[in-house]
Amino acid sequence: MAEPLLPVPLLPVPLLSVRGLTVRYGSVTALHGIDLDVDAGELVALVGPNGAGKSSTLAAVSGLVRPAAGTVTVAGEVVSGLAPERVVRHGVALVPEGRNIFTALTVAENLALGATIRRDAAGVAADLDRQLDRFPILRDRYGQQAGLLSGGEQQQLAIARALMSRPRLLLLDEPSLGLAPRLVDLVFETVAQLRREGLTIVLVEQNATRAVELADRTSVLRTGRIVRSGTADELGGGAAMAAEYLGEAGVTP
Amino acid sequence: MTTLVQALVNALNLGGLYALYALGVAMVFGILRLVNFAHSSLIMAGGYTLVFTASLPLVVRLALTVAVCVALAMVLELVAFRGVRSAAPETMLVTSFAVSMLLSSLAESLFGALPRSTDVDPVFRESWTFGQIYLPKINAVTVVVVVVLIGGLGLFLTRTPAGLRMRAAAEDFATARLLGVAANRVISLAFAISGVLAAAAAVLLLGANGSVTPTFGFNAVLFGLIAAVVGGLSSLRGAVAGGFVLGAASQLLQEALPVGLAPFRDALLFAAVFCLLVVRPQGLIRSGQGVRV
Ligand SMILES: Nc1ncnc2c1ncn2[C@@H]1O[C@H](COP(=O)(O)OP(=O)(O)OP(=O)(O)O)[C@@H](O)[C@H]1O
Ligand SMILES: [Mg+2]
Numbered sequence: 001m002a003e004p005l006l007p008v009p010l011l012p013v014p015l016l017s018v019r020g021l022t023v024r025y026g027s028v029t030a031l032h033g034i035d036l037d038v039d040a041g042e043l044v045a046l047v048g049p050n051g052a053g054k055s056s057t058l059a060a061v062s063g064l065v066r067p068a069a070g071t072v073t074v075a076g077e078v079v080s081g082l083a084p085e086r087v088v089r090h091g092v093a094l095v096p097e098g099r100n101i102f103t104a105l106t107v108a109e110n111l112a113l114g115a116t117i118r119r120d121a122a123g124v125a126a127d128l129d130r131q132l133d134r135f136p137i138l139r140d141r142y143g144q145q146a147g148l149l150s151g152g153e154q155q156q157l158a159i160a161r162a163l164m165s166r167p168r169l170l171l172l173d174e175p176s177l178g179l180a181p182r183l184v185d186l187v188f189e190t191v192a193q194l195r196r197e198g199l200t201i202v203l204v205e206q207n208a209t210r211a212v213e214l215a216d217r218t219s220v221l222r223t224g225r226i227v228r229s230g231t232a233d234e235l236g237g238g239a240a241m242a243a244e245y246l247g248e249a250g251v252t253p
Numbered sequence: 254m255t256t257l258v259q260a261l262v263n264a265l266n267l268g269g270l271y272a273l274y275a276l277g278v279a280m281v282f283g284i285l286r287l288v289n290f291a292h293s294s295l296i297m298a299g300g301y302t303l304v305f306t307a308s309l310p311l312v313v314r315l316a317l318t319v320a321v322c323v324a325l326a327m328v329l330e331l332v333a334f335r336g337v338r339s340a341a342p343e344t345m346l347v348t349s350f351a352v353s354m355l356l357s358s359l360a361e362s363l364f365g366a367l368p369r370s371t372d373v374d375p376v377f378r379e380s381w382t383f384g385q386i387y388l389p390k391i392n393a394v395t396v397v398v399v400v401v402l403i404g405g406l407g408l409f410l411t412r413t414p415a416g417l418r419m420r421a422a423a424e425d426f427a428t429a430r431l432l433g434v435a436a437n438r439v440i441s442l443a444f445a446i447s448g449v450l451a452a453a454a455a456v457l458l459l460g461a462n463g464s465v466t467p468t469f470g471f472n473a474v475l476f477g478l479i480a481a482v483v484g485g486l487s488s489l490r491g492a493v494a495g496g497f498v499l500g501a502a503s504q505l506l507q508e509a510l511p512v513g514l515a516p517f518r519d520a521l522l523f524a525a526v527f528c529l530l531v532v533r534p535q536g537l538i539r540s541g542q543g544v545r546v
Contacts, residue, residue, distance in 0.1 A: 064427060084430040093431075100428040102421050112414075113421050117433035165433065 013076045015040040015200045016061070016169055021070035021080075023056045023224075030056040032224040033070060038169070038202060043195045045211040046204045048221035054204040055097050057221070058171045061202075062094040063087035074169060089117050093167035097174050097204075099158040103147030107138055110146050110157055114164030124164070131160040134190070152183035159190060170194065173204045188214060209239050255385040256508070264504035265497075266392040269399035270457060272496025274477025275484065276403070277450035279492035283423040284443040286342060286487075288478065290349045291329055294356040295322045295448055296470030299455025301364060304371040304465055311374055319452040326448030327441055335437070353471075360467040368464035377460035391460050398453055403493055406446065410489070415442065423487070483526055485536030494537055499526075 016038040023031040031053045038044045046054050059065040061072050063084035072080040074090045082090075102110050111131065115124045132139040135156040141149060146157060155175055162170060172191065176184040188210055195201055195214075205211035212218045212232050218241070219229040228235060235241035274292075281289045302321045306314045333352045337344050372378075380389040410416035421429040422439045430436055454473055459465060476499065484495025502525065506518045514521075530536075 062431060064431065083436065084427070085433050085435050088431060088433045096428065096431070100425055100431075102424045102428070104424050105417075105420060109417055109421075112417060113429070113432050113434070116418065161432070 013073070014038055015042075015075055016202070017073045018057075018061065019071050019073075021057065021060055021072065022068045023053070023060050023065055024068040025065075029068075030224055031060070031067075034221070034224070034226050036219060036226065038200060040168070040200050041195075041198055042217065043191070043201045043203060043215045045208075045215035045218040046202060046221060047208040047211060047218060051223075052221040053224040054221055055173055056224075058094055058096075058173050058202065058204060061087075062092055062171060064094070088165055088167075091166075091168035092171065093162040093165050093169070094171040095158045095162045095173060095175060097177070099154045101146045101149070101154045101157055101161075103145070105146055107141050107144055107146050107149070107157060110161050111138070111164055114161035117165055123166075127164055127166065131163055134193075135160050152179050152186070155179060155183070155187060156190075159187075163194075168200060170199055170201045171204075172201065174206055175203075176205065176207050184210075208241070212241055213237075259386050260504060260508050262386070262388055262392060263507075264501040266395050266500075267504050268497035268500025269395050270454070270473075270496075271476050271480045271500045271503075272493045273399055273402065273450055273454050273457070274473045275480035275492035275496040276406070276477075276489060277447045277454065278474065278477045279481045279484075279486060279489055280443050280447045280450065282481070283487050283489065284419065284426070284440055285334070285338070285345070287334065287345045287349060288486075289447070290346075290474060290478075291333070291352040291356070292447060292451060292477070293468075293470035293474040294329070294353045295326055295451035296455045296458065296473055297357065297360060297465065297467065298322060298325050299452045300459050300465030300469045301360065301369070303373060303455065303459050304369045307371045314373075315452075315456065318455060319449060322452035322455065323445050323448035326444040326451065330441055330444040335440075338440075353474075357467045357471075364467070366467060368466050370464035371459065372463065373456060373460040391457070394460070395457050398457060402450065402453055406489070419443065479523070479526055483529060483536055485538040488536075488538050491536055491538035498537065 014037040016036070018034060018036040020033040020035065021031055022029065022033050034053075034057065036044070036057070046057060048054055056065065060067045060080070063079065063082050063086065067080050070080065071078055074092055077090060079087045079090050079092070102113065105113075111128060115127070118124050132142070137153055138157055138160055141153065146154065149157060159172070159175065175191070176187045179187065184207065191201065191203060192214060203211055203215060212235065215232070217229065217231055218235060219226050220235075220241070221227070232241070277292045277295075278289060281287055281292070299318045299322045302318045303314055306317055309317075329352060333348055334345065337348050377391045377394070380387060382388070410420055418429065418434045419439055419442065421432070422434055426436070429439070454470070458469070458473060477496070480495040480499040481492045482495070483499055484491030484493070499522070503518065503522055506521055507515070510518060510521075
C-alpha cells in the first residue's frame with residue numbers, strides 16, 4: 001500500500017492544465033473561461049458556494065460535458081472534446097457527486113467495471129486486493145448488491161471503483177457530502193493517504209475548511225470564475241478563507 | 254382437462270412469441286431509452302430473406318436471415334440513430350417511426366404489396382396429436398427457440414465482461430462511460446442482439462403464416478412493445494414476464510369469449526393493459542429493484 005499507484009513521471013508540463021475553460025448549459029454559462037494547473041503529485045482543492053461551477057469543472061475535465069471553449073490537457077495531451085470513455089484512458093478518474101454506484105449490480109461487479117480500460121488481469125487482481133484492504137467493509141460486502149450499501153459504504157465503493165482504473169489524476173466531487181462525522185473523517189484520511197501514495201488529486205468540497213487545510217493549494221470558484229488561488233496560509237487559513245468566500249456554510253465548527 | 258392443457262400449450266406458444274418481440278424492443282430501450290419501432294423492419298427483412306433464399310438448404314437460410322437482421326440492425330443504428338442519440342427522446346421516437354415506414358415502402362416498391370410466400374420447413378406445418386390434444390410442431394420449436402435465446406441472453410449478460418458492461422450502461426450510461434465503457438460499441442451490440450431476436454421472430458412468424466408483406470412485423474412489434482410496457486420497459490425480465498402474461502391473457506380471452514365477442518379480443522386485452530398501467534404505471538416488474546436488465 002505504501003508504493004505509489006503509479007510512478008509519477010517528471011513532466012515538463014503540469015499533469016492537468018486547464019485554459020480558458022467555458023461550459024454552457026443552453027443559455028446558462030456555468031464556467032467563464034477558467035484556468036487551473038495541477039502538478040503531478042499535488043492535491044488541489046476546489047471550493048465555492050452552490051452553483052459556482054465546481055461540478056461543471058470536473059465534468060468538463062472528465063469529458064462528461066463538452067466545453068463551449070477552452071482546452072484541457074492531461075500530461076501534455078489535449079483531452080477536451082474527447083468522449084468520457086476516451087478521457088479515462090488518459091488516466092483521469094472521476095468520483096461523481098452523488099457517487100453514481102450501479103445499485104443493481106454487486107460490489108464485485110462495480111469494482112470490475114472500474115477496471116474496464118485495463119488489460120493486465122494480474123495487475124487488476126492485485127489492485128482489487130489493495131482496494132479491499134483499503135476499504136475492508138467492501139470485502140465483507142463483496143457479493144452483495146451495491147444498492148443495499150449505506151451512503152458511507154457507497155462512497156468507499158465509488159472511490160475504490162475509480163482507483164481500479166489506476167488513474168494518475170483523481171477527481172473527487174464532494175466525497176464527504178451527506179456522511180456521518182466518523183465517515184467524513186474516513187474520507188479525508190483516505191484522500192490524505194492517496195496523496196501520500198503519490199496520486200494527483202482535485203478535491204471539490206463543501207467542507208471547505210478541512211479541504212483547504214489538507215490541500216497543497218486551493219482555488220475558490222464563484223459564479224463560474226476563479227476568484228482566488230493559493231495555499232491555506234496565503235488564503236489566511238482554512239476557516240478564515242471559508243468564512244470570507246463561502247459564508248457561514250463553508251465553515252466547520 | 255384436455256381443453257385446459259390445449260389452452261396452456263397455446264398460451265405458452267403465444268407468450269413465447271410476445272416475449273421474443275418484447276425482448277427485442279426492451280434490449281434497445283434499456284441502453285438507449287429509445288422505443289425502436291424499426292424493430293419491425295428487422296423482422297420484415299428477415300422474412301424477405303427467407304423468401305428469397307427458398308432454394309437453399311435450411312441451415313444456410315437461417316444463417317443468412319440472422320446475418321441480414323443483425324447487419325441491418327447495426328446499419329440502422331449507425332445511419333439513423335447515432336446522429337440523433339443526444340437529441341430529445343421524441344426525436345429518436347419519430348426517427349424510429351420514419352425508418353420503419355421508409356423501409357416498409359422500400360420493400361413495397363421492390364417486392365410489391367402482395368404477400369410473398371415461402372415454406373420455411375415442412376416440419377412447421379406438421380403436428381403431434383396426443384389423444385384430444387393437438388400440438389403443432391412449430392409450437393414446440395417456438396418454445397425451444399425462445400427458451401434457448403432467453404437463457405443464452407441471460408448467460409451472456411450475467412457471465413461475460415461484455416454483458417456486465419451492458420448491464421452497467423443500462424443502469425447509468427454516463428457513469429459507465431466514465432469508467433471506460435465505449436458508448437458506440439455497447440449500443441451497437443444492443444442493436445445486434447435485437448437483430449438476432451428479430452431473425453428468430455421472422456423465422457417463427459413465417460413458419461406459422463407462410464407469407465410476408467411489407468408490413469410484416471408491425472403487429473409483432475406493437476404487441477412486443479405493449480408486453481414490454483406491461484412488464485416494465487427497462488427490465489429484460491419484465492419484458493419476458495410481460496410477453497408471457499400478455500400471451501396467456503390473449504389466449505384466455507380467445508377461449509373464454511363468446512363467439513360474438515371474439516372480434517373484440519384485442520380491444521378487451523388492451524383495455525386490461527390500460528387498467529393495469531393505471532394501477533401500476535411502472536409495469537409488473539419495477540426497475541431499480543435489482544432486476545433491471
Ligand atoms: N445539466 C445542467 N443543465 C443546466 N444547468 C446546469 C446543469 N448542470 C449545472 N447547471 C448550472 O450550472 C451552474 C454550475 O453548476 P455546478 O453543478 O457546476 O455547480 P457546483 O459548484 O458543483 O454546485 P454544488 O455545490 O451545488 O454542487 C449552476 O447554475 C447550475 O444550475
Ligand atoms: Mg457540484
